[in-house]
Amino acid sequence: xxxxHPKKIKRTLAGLLTGIVMTLLLLxxxxxILTRAEYIFYDGFSKHESDKASLHSxxxxxxxxxxxxxxxxxxxxxxxxxxxxxxxxxxxxxxAAAIAxxxxxxxxxxxxxNAVRTEKVLSALYPAKNWRYDFxxxxxxxxxxxxxxxxxxxxxxxIICGTFSVRSDYKHQSQWMPxxxxxxxxxxxxxPVFSLAQSSAPEKIEEKDLLDNIFPELSHASENFGVxxxxxxxxxxxxxxxxxxxxxxxxxxxxxxxKIYPALSLATLMHLFKTNPDSVRIQQGxxxxxxxxxxxxxxxxxxxxxxxxxxxxxxxxxxLSKKNLLLYEPLNDSLAENFIEISPQIRAExxxxxxxxxxxxxxxxxxxxxxxxxxxxxxxxxxxxEIDSLKNGASIWLSxxxxxxxxxxxxxxxxxxxILSPDVLTDLFALDLATIYELKPGEEIxxxxxxxxxxxxxxDFILRYKSAYNIxxxxxxxxxxxxxxxxxxxxxxxxxxxxxFILGSAAPAMFDFYAVPQDDHFPAVLxxxxxxxxxxxxxxxxxxxxxxxxxxxxxxxxxxxxLFAPQYLALIFLLVLIFLNIIVSYYFFSNxxxxxxxxxxxxxxxxxxxxxxxxxxFENRDKNFLDKSFKQYVSxxxxxxxxxxxxxxxxxxxxxxLTAYFTDIQGFSSFSEQIGDPEKLVVLLNSYLTAMTNIIxxxxxGTLDKYEGDAIIAFxxxxxxxxxxxxxxxxxAISMQKKQKLLxxxxxxxxxxxxxxxxxxxYKMHTRIGINSGExxxxxxxxxxxxxxxxxxxxxxxASRLESIGKQYGVYILVSEEVLTGTHDPEDxxxxxxxxxxxxxxxxxxxxKTEPVQVYEILGEKTxxxxxxxxxxxxxxxxxxxxxxxxxxxxxxxxxxxxxLLEPHLQSKDPGARPTxxxxxxxxxxxxxxxxxxxxxxxxxGVYVAKNK
Numbered sequence: 030x031x032x033x034h035p036k037k038i039k040r041t042l043a044g045l046l047t048g049i050v051m052t053l054l055l056l057x058x059x060x061x062i063l064t065r066a067e068y069i070f071y072d073g074f075s076k077h078e079s080d081k082a083s084l085h086s087x088x089x090x091x092x093x094x095x096x097x098x099x100x101x102x103x104x105x106x107x108x109x110x111x112x113x114x115x116x117x118x119x120x121x122x123x124x125a126a127a128i129a130x131x132x133x134x135x136x137x138x139x140x141x142x143n144a145v146r147t148e149k150v151l152s153a154l155y156p157a158k159n160w161r162y163d164f165x166x167x168x169x170x171x172x173x174x175x176x177x178x179x180x181x182x183x184x185x186x187x188i189i190c191g192t193f194s195v196r197s198d199y200k201h202q203s204q205w206m207p208x209x210x211x212x213x214x215x216x217x218x219x220x221p222v223f224s225l226a227q228s229s230a231p232e233k234i235e236e237k238d239l240l241d242n243i244f245p246e247l248s249h250a251s252e253n254f255g256v257x258x259x260x261x262x263x264x265x266x267x268x269x270x271x272x273x274x275x276x277x278x279x280x281x282x283x284x285x286x287x288k289i290y291p292a293l294s295l296a297t298l299m300h301l302f303k304t305n306p307d308s309v310r311i312q313q314g315x316x317x318x319x320x321x322x323x324x325x326x327x328x329x330x331x332x333x334x335x336x337x338x339x340x341x342x343x344x345x346x347x348x349l350s351k352k353n354l355l356l357y358e359p360l361n362d363s364l365a366e367n368f369i370e371i372s373p374q375i376r377a378e379x380x381x382x383x384x385x386x387x388x389x390x391x392x393x394x395x396x397x398x399x400x401x402x403x404x405x406x407x408x409x410x411x412x413x414x415e416i417d418s419l420k421n422g423a424s425i426w427l428s429x430x431x432x433x434x435x436x437x438x439x440x441x442x443x444x445x446x447x448i449l450s451p452d453v454l455t456d457l458f459a460l461d462l463a464t465i466y467e468l469k470p471g472e473e474i475x476x477x478x479x480x481x482x483x484x485x486x487x488x489d490f491i492l493r494y495k496s497a498y499n500i501x502x503x504x505x506x507x508x509x510x511x512x513x514x515x516x517x518x519x520x521x522x523x524x525x526x527x528x529x530f531i532l533g534s535a536a537p538a539m540f541d542f543y544a545v546p547q548d549d550h551f552p553a554v555l556x557x558x559x560x561x562x563x564x565x566x567x568x569x570x571x572x573x574x575x576x577x578x579x580x581x582x583x584x585x586x587x588x589x590x591x592l593f594a595p596q597y598l599a600l601i602f603l604l605v606l607i608f609l610n611i612i613v614s615y616y617f618f619s620n621x622x623x624x625x626x627x628x629x630x631x632x633x634x635x636x637x638x639x640x641x642x643x644x645x646x647f648e649n650r651d652k653n654f655l656d657k658s659f660k661q662y663v664s665x666x667x668x669x670x671x672x673x674x675x676x677x678x679x680x681x682x683x684x685x686x687l688t689a690y691f692t693d694i695q696g697f698s699s700f701s702e703q704i705g706d707p708e709k710l711v712v713l714l715n716s717y718l719t720a721m722t723n724i725i726x727x728x729x730x731g732t733l734d735k736y737e738g739d740a741i742i743a744f745x746x747x748x749x750x751x752x753x754x755x756x757x758x759x760x761x762a763i764s765m766q767k768k769q770k771l772l773x774x775x776x777x778x779x780x781x782x783x784x785x786x787x788x789x790x791x792y793k794m795h796t797r798i799g800i801n802s803g804e805x806x807x808x809x810x811x812x813x814x815x816x817x818x819x820x821x822x823x824x825x826x827x828a829s830r831l832e833s834i835g836k837q838y839g840v841y842i843l844v845s846e847e848v849l850t851g852t853h854d855p856e857d858x859x860x861x862x863x864x865x866x867x868x869x870x871x872x873x874x875x876x877x878k879t880e881p882v883q884v885y886e887i888l889g890e891k892t893x894x895x896x897x898x899x900x901x902x903x904x905x906x907x908x909x910x911x912x913x914x915x916x917x918x919x920x921x922x923x924x925x926x927x928x929x930l931l932e933p934h935l936q937s938k939d940p941g942a943r944p945t946x947x948x949x950x951x952x953x954x955x956x957x958x959x960x961x962x963x964x965x966x967x968x969x970x971g972v973y974v975a976k977n978k
Contacts, residue, residue, distance in 0.1 A: 049584070050639065055632050061263070066627035067574060068264060070611070074618045074626075075268075075546035079496050084506070087445045088565060089558050090525075091509045092116060094132075094534035098512035105539060109173040110134065114180035115516045116532060121184045123525025124376075124426040126338035129188040129297045131257055131533035131541075131554045133242040137178075140171030147171070174246070182250035186338055188300055189251045190293045191217070193237030193258050193274055196281075208239035211277055211285045216245045219254040221299055221306035223289040225275075230313035233486050234289060235271060236278045255296030259543065259556065267543045267551075270294070270560055272317060273488035294560035295482075297529065301448065301565075302480065303336035313488070316481035323453045325465055326473030330414065333465065336473075337448045339429050339527035343408045345457070347371040347431065348449075352458050355442050359435050369442070371431040374523050375408055377416045378424040385416060390430075404428075429527045446527060447565040453477035482564055483571050491570045493563045493621070497548040498535065498555060507558050509535060531558050570618070574625025580632065583610060587633040591640030603637050682808015682820075686855055687746040688758040688848065689820065689828035690731065691799045692721065692765065694739040695836065695943070700790035713776075713791065714739060720772060721796075724764045729757040734819050744820050747807045753857055755802050755848050759865060759887055762798045762842045769796055793941025795934075799832025800844040801825075803853060823878075830875040831884060834975055838870055839934060839943040842887040849885055866891055868903040869910065870946060874974045881972040886946065888933065895933070902931040909950070914971045916961070918954040925951045 055063075094105060102108055113132065120128050144167045151160045151167075160167070181187045199205040207213060217240055225231040237258075248254055256274060261267050272292045277285045291299070295317070299306070302322045310318040324336040325345060333342040348355070348371055359367055373390040380386070387394045387401065387409065394401050396409060396416075408427045409416065415425055433442040441451060456476035465474065484490055495506035502509065512532075514520050533554025534541050545551040563569060583606070590602045607630050614626035694717075704710045718736065725731040725743050730751055734742040745754040745761075777792045803824030810819045827845060835843040847853060849861050866888040874881045888899040909924035929935070929947035936942050953973075963969040 049588070049636075054635055055628065058631070063628055063631070065264065066631065067625055068262065068266070068268075070614065070626035071268065071618075071623060072266065072546035074615050074623075075494055076497075077615070078619060079494055079547040084495075086507050086558075086562055087528075088447045089507055089529045089531065089562055091507050091535070091552075091554055091558060092120070092512055092515055092530050092532045093509040093536070093554075094512050094532075094539060095509065095536050096538070097514070099536055099538060101513045105534075110137075110177040111173040112512070112516065113532070114173075114177040116512060117177075117180045117184055117187060119515050119518065119522070120525050120530055121186065122424065123522035124339050124429070124527060125186060125525045125530050126527050127186055127188060127297050127300055127529045128184070129255075129293055129529070129531045129557065130190050131293065131531055131557055133190065133192065133257070134177070134244060134247055135242045137174035137244045137246060139174045140168040143171035144168035174244075178246050178250045181247065185252050186300070187251050188253040188255060188293060188297050189243065189247055190255055190257045191219075191243030191248070192241050193256055193276065193290075194239040194241040196238050198239070198241075205239055208241050209277055209281050211282065213240050214276060214288065217243060217248045217254075218245070219243075219248055219290060220252060221254075221291060221296060221304075221309075223273075223291070223306055223309055223311065225287055225289065227307075227309055228273075228289060228311035228313055230486075231275065231287075231289065233313045234273050234275045234311075234488050236275045236280070236287075238278050238281065240276055253296050253300045255291050255293030257293050257553075257557070259553065261543065265544050267492070267545050267556060269485070269489040269491045270556060271488050272482070272484060272490050272560075273311065292557075292560075294557045294564075297531075297557075297561055298480075298564055301337060301529070311484075311488075314484070314486040316483050317488075319480040319482065321475035321477045322450075322480050323448055323477050324473045324475045325468070327468040327470050329470050331470055332411065332414075333468065337446070337527075339426055340431070340446065340448070341408070341411075341426075341428055343404070343411060343428055344372045344431050346462070347404070348454075348457065349460075349462065351433075355433060355454065356458065358440070367435040369433045371433065372404065372428050374426075374430045374526060375405060375428040376424055376426050376523075377409070377412070377419065379416075379419040379421055381421050383421055385419070426526060430523070447562075450477060450567070480564065483569050485572075490560060490563075491572060491623075492545075492556065492559050493568050493570045494545055494547055494559055495562070498551050499548055506562070507555060529561060531561075533557075568621070570621050570623060572623040574623065575628040575632075576624045579610075579613075579624055579629060583629040583633050584636045587636035588640045591637040592643075599637075599641065603633065606633055682806045682810065684804050684806050684822075685747055686803065686853065687744050687805040687807060687820065687824075688754050688800060688802040689805060689825045690725070690741075690743040690745065690758050690761065691829050691832040692741045693797050693832055695795040695797055695941075696790065697739040700788055700794070703788035703790055713787070717769075717772060717794075720768050721765050724768060725761050728764060729761045731757060731761060735817075744805070744807070747820070748818065750856070753859070755851055755854065755857065756859070756861055756864070758800050758802075758848065759842075759844070759861060762800060762844075762887060763865075763889060765796060765798065766841060769794065790941070795841060795939075795941055795943075797832050797835040797840075798842045799828050799830070799835060800842070800848050801828035801831060802845070802847045802851070803827075826877060827875065827882065830877070830975070834873065834875065834884075836943060837975070838886075838949050839945045840870060840886045841934065843870065844885050844887060846883040846885065864891060865889065866893075866896055866899040866903055868906045868946075872970075872972045874972050876975055881970075898931060899933065902928055902933075905931070906946075909947075913950060913954065916957070916969060918958045922951055922954045925954070 099105060102112060113130075117128055144164060147167050148160045148164060151158075181189065194205075194208070196202075196205050196209075219240075228234060243254070258271065258274065259267055260271060262269075270292060272295045274290045274292075275287050276290055277287060279285070279287065289311070298304075299309075299319065302319055303324065304319050308320055312318065325333060325342065326336070327333050335342060335345060351369055351371060354369055374388075376388040378386050378388060385396055387396060387398075387405065389401075389405060391400070391402075394405075401409070412425070412427050419425060431445065433444050435441070436443045442454075453476045460474065468474065482490060496504060498505065510520060510530075531554050533552065535552035535554060541553045542550050543553055543556060545556070586606055587603065590599055590606060594602045610629045610633065611626055614624055614629075617624045701710050704713065717739075718741065721741055722733055725741070726733060729745070731743045731745045732747060734744060736742075745751055745758045751757060773792050773794060776787050780786050780792075801824050803822075805820050805822045805824050807820045808818065810821065811817050831843045831845065835841060849865075849867060851857050851859060851861075862885075867885045868888060870884050870886050872881045872883055888903065889896060891900070893899070905924055905928045909921050909928055912918075912921035912924060925947045929945060929951070932945040932947055933939065934942040934945055936944075961969070
C-alpha cells in the first residue's frame with residue numbers, strides 16, 4: 030500500500046523523537062536548579078492558600094514577649110527568670126493543657142553573680158561588717174533561676190527547649206567538648222527521647238554536635254523537652270522542619286550510645302497525647318507513628334481520666350449523652366440548633382483557712398449548695414479525693430467549657446478542642462459506658478486513628494502554613510497574648526483552660542524571625558505553632574515531584590501542540606497547557622499533595638520547541654529568531670551564547686563572587702554651578718569620564734555598569750571570569766587617583782596658556798572610590814522588553830556606602846577587609862596587604878547593615894616613590910588606633926597628632942581635600958573623652974555607627 034503523505038509521517042516521527050529527546054534533556058538539569066524553580070510555585074501556592082485562610086485556632090495561643098511587655102518590663106536582657114515563672118504560674122492557674130517555651134535558658138548561676146556584686150557594694154559601704162556570713166541570704170534574694178525551676182517542676186504541663194549547636198559556634202575545643210559527650214546527655218536527661226531501634230533507618234537521622242542552651246536543673250524539673258533548631262532551605266526559606274536529631278555525634282565520639290531527640294513541636298504533641306516514648310515508631314521517609322492520640326484510662330487511685338490535660342471523664346460522659354445529636358446534621362440553620370453545649374467550666378478553690386468554694390459559670394457555691402446542678406454534684410463527687418487533698422490557697426479544674434458547633438463547610442460537628450476529631454468521636458461513640466467502667470487501674474482505651482506524621486528521608490516535616498503574620502491581628506490564625514497581660518492577670522484565667530500556649534516573641538527587637546513562603550518576616554514561634562496545629566488537625570502536605578504520570582502526559586500534549594497546532598495558535602495552546610498544569614498542581618497542593626509544577630512547565634517548553642523546530646525544518650522555514658528579535662538590545666556576544674544554548678534571555682541573573690566599584694566626584698554639584706555653561710561642563714565631564722573609564726576597562730579589564738551623572742559604577746569578574754579581580758580593582762583605584770592629578774595639572778595648564786578657563790574648584794577636584802567584594806547577583810535586569818546587564822545585592826550596596834562614607838573620614842579609596850584578604854574569594858586567596866600600603870580606618874556599622882565591617886584606606890603601592898612615608902604613616906596609625914580601641918584617648922590623640930603631619934591629603938599639601946582621618950579621629954577622641962561610647966559599665970566593642978549613607 031502506497032503512503033500518500035510520507036513527509037507528514039516523517040515529520041510526525043521526527044517531531045515525536047525530537048520532542049522526547051528534548052524532554053529527556055530535563056534529566057541533565059541539576060536537581061538543585063529544578064528544586065529552586067519548584068520553590069517559586071510552591072511559595073506562590075502557599076501564599077495564595079494563606080490569603081484565603083480565615084479560620085482561627087481555638088487550641089493554640091502565643092504568649093508574646095511583645096513591644097508592650099518590653100516597654101513595661103524593660104529590655105529583655107534585663108528580665109529576671111522570675112518573670113517567666115510568673116507566666117507559667119498564671120497559665121497553670123488557668124488550666125493550660127501545654128505550656129511550651131520557645132525561649133532558651135542557657136545557663137544558671139542561681140543568684141551567685143548578683144550576690145557577689147552586692148557583697149562588694151555592701152563591703153565598700155559598710156567595711157566594718159563581714160558580709161561573707163550573709164552571702165547565702167543575699168544570693169537567695171537573687172535566685173530567680175530556682176524560682177523558674179520550682180515553677181516548672183510543680184507544673185507537669187511545661188515543655189522546655191534547647192538547641193543542638195555546632196562546634197564552630199565556639200572558639201576553643203575546651204568550650205564545646207563538654208557539650209558533646211554522653212555525659213552531657215546524661216546530665217540533661219531530656220525526656221522524651223527515642224532509641225535508634227525505634228527508627229527503620231537511624232543512620233539517615235541527622236547527627237548533631239552539641240546539646241546546648243539548657244541548664245540541667247531546668248531539664249530535670251520539666252517532664253518534657255524538645256529542640257528548636259531550624260534549617261532553612263538553600264534560599265533561606267523555612268518550608269520544612271526537622272523533627273528528629275541524633276546525639277552524640279559519632280564522628281566526635283564513636284561508639285557512644287546515641288538517642289533520638291524530638292523537636293519542640295513533637296515533644297508538645299507527645300505530652301498532649303500522653304504518648305509513651307517507647308511506643309513511638311519512626312519509618313524513615315514515611316512517617317513518625319505516635320499511636321492513637323486520645324485515651325480514657327483508670328489511674329492508680331481508681332479514678333477514670335483522659336490523656337488530654339483538662340478534659341475530664343465527666344466531660345466524656347457529657348459527649349456520650351449527646352451522642353444522638355452529634356451523629357446527625359441539624360434540621361435547619363438556626364444558631365441554636367447549630368450549637369450543643371456539653372459541659373461548663375467548674376473549678377474548686379480552697380482558701381487559706383481550708384474552706385472550699387466551687388466556681389461555676391452560674392456563680393460561686395459551697396459544696397452541697399442546693400443551687401448546684403446534677404452535673405456539678407457528679408463532678409464534685411468524682412473529684413472529692415483531690416478536692417480534699419488540695420493545699421490551702423490552691424485550686425483545681427474539675428470541668429472545662431466544651432461545646433460543638435456544626436460546620437457547613439465540613440458538613441460535621443466540630444468541637445472547640447481539636448483533639449476531639451471525627452475519628453476520635455467515631456471510636457468513642459462505638460463504646461458503651463459499661464466497657465469504660467470495667468477498666469482496671471492502669472488500663473486504657475485508645476481512640477482515633479493512629480497519628481502518623483509524614484516525614485521525608487531526613488526526618489523533615491513539611492509545614493502547611495496558614496495566615497501570614499504581617500496582617501491585621503483579627504485575620505491571623507493564632508491569637509497573641511502579651512506577656513505583660515498574662516503576668517499581670519489582665520486576661521481572665523478561664524480563657525486558658527485546656528489550651529496550648531507557646532511562649533516566645535514576635536517583637537522586632539528580639540530578631541527571632543524567619544522567611545517563610547507567605548511572609549518574609551515570620552516569627553519563629555509561629556513555626557512551632559503551625560506544626561502542632563497541622564498535626565492536631567491532620568492538615569499535612571506531602572511532596573513528590575516530578576510525578577511520572579503527569580510527566581508523561583505533559584510531554585505528550587506539548588509535542589502534539591508543537592507538531593499539529595496552527596502556527597499562529599501554537600504558543601497560545603502552549604500557554605494554555607502551562608496554565609492548566611498550574612491549575613492541576615494547585616488543586617493537588619490545596620489538598621495536601623505537591624506534585625510539582627515548574628518541572629512540567631520546563632518539560633513542556635522543551636518538548637514543544639523540539640517538535641516545533643522539526644516542523645519548521647520540514648516546512649523550510651528556519652529562522653534565526655534570536656538574532657532578529659534581540660540584537661536591538663542584547664550584545665552580539667550574548668546573542669551568540671543564546672544561539673549556542675538555544676534559550677531565550679531571562680530576567681534575573683546568577684550569583685557570583687565579584688568586586689563592586691563605585692566612584693564619585695567630591696563637590697561636583699558646587700563646581701558645576703561655578704562653571705555655569707552646560708556645554709563646558711559636558712566637555713570637562715567627558716574628558717574625566719573617558720580617562721577614568723579607560724583605566725577600568727582597558728587597563729584592568731573591568732566592566733562598566735553605568736554612569737550616574739559624574740559617578741562611575743563598575744564591577745570586576747563578570748561577564749567573563751577575571752583572575753585576581755580584587756587586585757585589578759585596587760590598581761584601578763590607585764591609577765584613577767594618579768590620573769586625576771595629571772588631569773588637574775592639564776586643566777590648570779590650559780587656563781595658564783589661555784586655551785581654556787576653569788573655576789578654581791576644578792583644579793582641586795577629588796574623587797572618592799568605594800570597593801567591596803562578595804556574592805553579587807549579575808545578569809539581565811529590567812523588563813521583558815528592555816534589559817541591562819547589571820549587578821545587585823548587599824555587597825553592591827556596601828561598596829556604594831563605602832564610597833559615600835569616605836567623605837566622613839577624608840578618605841579617597843575606601844575598601845572593605847574582604848577586598849584585601851579575599852576570605853570568601855573562591856579563586857584568589859591572596860592577602861593584598863602585602864602588596865599595597867594600607868591602613869585600617871574603622872570598624873563600621875553602615876546604614877542598612879547589622880554586622881560591623883572593617884574598612885581600610887588604600888594609600889598606594891609599595892613600589893611608589895613615597896611608599897616609605899606612607900608605610901611610616903600606616904605604622905603610626907595602627908599604634909594610635911590601638912590606644913583608641915583601648916579607650917586611652919589622650920595617648921591616641923598624641924599619636925594621631927603625629928600621623929596628621931604625614932597625611933598625604935592634608936589640606937596644606939592637597940588643596941581641596943577634606944579633613945584627614947587623623948583630624949577626624951582626634952575630634953572623635955575628644956568627643957569620647959566627654960561622652961564615652963558605652964556607658965553603664967558596658968564594654969565598648971569599638972564599632973562606629975555611620976549615621977548617613
